[in-house]
Amino acid sequence: MSLFEMAKIPMEKASKLINLDPNAEAVISQPERTLEVSIPVKMDDGHVEVFTGYRSQNSTVLGPAKGGVRYHQNVSMDEVKTLGFWMTTKCAIAGLPYGGGKGGIIVDPRKVSKTELEKITRGYIDKIAPVIGEKKDIPAPDVNTNAQIMAWMCDEFSKINCQFAPGFITGKAICMGGSQGRTSATGRGVITATLELLKREGIKPEDATLAIQGFGNVGSWTAKCAADKGLKIVALSDISGGIYDANGFDPYKVEEYAKNNGGVIKGYPGATPISNEEVLEQDVTVLIPAALELQITAKNADKIKAKMIVEAANGPTDAEADVILEKRGIPVVPDVLANGGGVTVSYFEWVQNLYRYFWTEEEVIDRQEQMMVKAFGNVYDAAKKYNTTMRVGAYIVALNALVEPLKLRGII
Numbered sequence: 001m002s003l004f005e006m007a008k009i010p011m012e013k014a015s016k017l018i019n020l021d022p023n024a025e026a027v028i029s030q031p032e033r034t035l036e037v038s039i040p041v042k043m044d045d046g047h048v049e050v051f052t053g054y055r056s057q058n059s060t061v062l063g064p065a066k067g068g069v070r071y072h073q074n075v076s077m078d079e080v081k082t083l084g085f086w087m088t089t090k091c092a093i094a095g096l097p098y099g100g101g102k103g104g105i106i107v108d109p110r111k112v113s114k115t116e117l118e119k120i121t122r123g124y125i126d127k128i129a130p131v132i133g134e135k136k137d138i139p140a141p142d143v144n145t146n147a148q149i150m151a152w153m154c155d156e157f158s159k160i161n162c163q164f165a166p167g168f169i170t171g172k173a174i175c176m177g178g179s180q181g182r183t184s185a186t187g188r189g190v191i192t193a194t195l196e197l198l199k200r201e202g203i204k205p206e207d208a209t210l211a212i213q214g215f216g217n218v219g220s221w222t223a224k225c226a227a228d229k230g231l232k233i234v235a236l237s238d239i240s241g242g243i244y245d246a247n248g249f250d251p252y253k254v255e256e257y258a259k260n261n262g263g264v265i266k267g268y269p270g271a272t273p274i275s276n277e278e279v280l281e282q283d284v285t286v287l288i289p290a291a292l293e294l295q296i297t298a299k300n301a302d303k304i305k306a307k308m309i310v311e312a313a314n315g316p317t318d319a320e321a322d323v324i325l326e327k328r329g330i331p332v333v334p335d336v337l338a339n340g341g342g343v344t345v346s347y348f349e350w351v352q353n354l355y356r357y358f359w360t361e362e363e364v365i366d367r368q369e370q371m372m373v374k375a376f377g378n379v380y381d382a383a384k385k386y387n388t389t390m391r392v393g394a395y396i397v398a399l400n401a402l403v404e405p406l407k408l409r410g411i412i
């Protein structure tokens with residue numbers, strides 16, 4: 001089964017529970033537009049390498065397509081289509097005036113120089129320029145992309161259009177028109193969702209322990225926001241492996257260590273080294289996968305000892321594992337809800353760009369929290385009402401938001 005087919009399973013379950021018009025399901029089941037591009041780049045040694053890039057515009061029913069761009073050696077059209085589908089669902093749940101989309105380039109950024117990375121980035125924007133724009137499709141960061149890459153994209157797109165249009169892309173540095181609180185937004189939202197779940201499960205934050213897989217933008221900010229709220233993090237990991245400390249980590253210190261250690265947390269002083277698998281199997285209150293998709297599968301779902309899971313990454317749990325976790329009564333806050341803080345503050349950035357009027361960090365944090373608490377409540381209540389999981393509850397909320405505009409537009 002492709003990732004895209006697997007991703008649609010909870011939507012199909014939700015669709016049955018609410019007796020969704022089959023025409024709506026048929027429309028939502030396919031991306032509106034997909035694009036594959038070739039990006040020829042003159043490498044530092046003079047030879048030309050042709051990179052493959054994608055953009056999938058899953059839906060523009062609720063507004064322009066919106067979603068990040070991933071740089072990774074395993075990027076594929078299937079993955080980009082799936083991530084775009086999750087963006088449509090995520091934006092609908094968060095109540096944003098956006099559809100969903102996603103992009104990606106097949107490249108391992110660690111294996112190219114900075115000059116080559118800039119050329120690949122500019123080449124990608126040159127190729128997808130006709131289909132993106134602040135009212136068409138708005139890219140943002142994802143795995144292995146950051147504010148520097150957004151700045152190159154912004155600069156290239158501005159040159160192509162002979163005008164500075166910062167609202168065409170989000171996740172920019174503040175000096176490029178970015179928003180206060182965007183870098184930390186996804187992690188902050190993950191912790192808001194975690195606290196909402198702990199509250200409903202009757203667990204005090206000071207009694208909770210956390211294991212977090214991944215220490216990039218999302219994982220490190222999740223850890224820092226957790227520590228700021230008094231939650232104890234006992235296990236962390238990144239691509240180099242895992243670390244454990246029963247007394248809890250100070251993620252600010254771990255981050256400082258990683259900066260001086262080639263960007264990885266391996267070897268953190270005083271911590272017990274553990275494997276990535278062991279991080280997922282820790283006996284903790286909350287497990288937070290914040291790396292890549294398909295980390296919790298039929299192979300390890302039975303070994304999960306966490307009382308609950310909050311998905312910071314997109315698609316970390318596969319369909320078989322989902323069934324196992326449901327049977328075991330382990331609540332899962334799904335990705336399309338838990339990591340919606342990132343795109344929510346991207347939306348704030350876009351609004352600020354369109355108005356050229358900027359908000360304080362407090363305003364951003366306050367508004368993000370209000371929207372996340374509301375979205376969490378909607379999903380939780382839908383799951384309770386239909387006696388289903390929060391993942392299916394999330395799709396019920398999203399489908400309910402999408403069906404009316406589909407009818408009014410005359411699409412169904």
Ligand SMILES: NC(=O)c1ccc[n+]([C@@H]2O[C@H](COP(=O)([O-])OP(=O)(O)OC[C@H]3O[C@@H](n4cnc5c(N)ncnc54)[C@H](O)[C@@H]3O)[C@@H](O)[C@H]2O)c1
Nearest residue numbers: 142143144186214215216217218238239291313314339342
């Ligand atoms: N950046 C955003 O705004 C944003 C928002 C919502 C969701 N997400 C999702 O969150 C996830 C992480 O994104 P990010 O922006 O933090 O990416 P990133 O590139 O900043 O970090 C990825 C992290 O995962 C680690 N990693 C990779 N493979 C691993 C493995 N097998 N085991 C443990 N760690 C591993 C890397 O070492 C790195 O620490 C992705 O699923 C992404 O789609 C990102």
Ligand SMILES: N[C@@H](CCC(=O)O)C(=O)O
Nearest residue numbers: 067068140141142343346
């Ligand atoms: N890539 C992020 C952020 C998208 C955005 O800000 O548009 C996500 O998966 O949600």
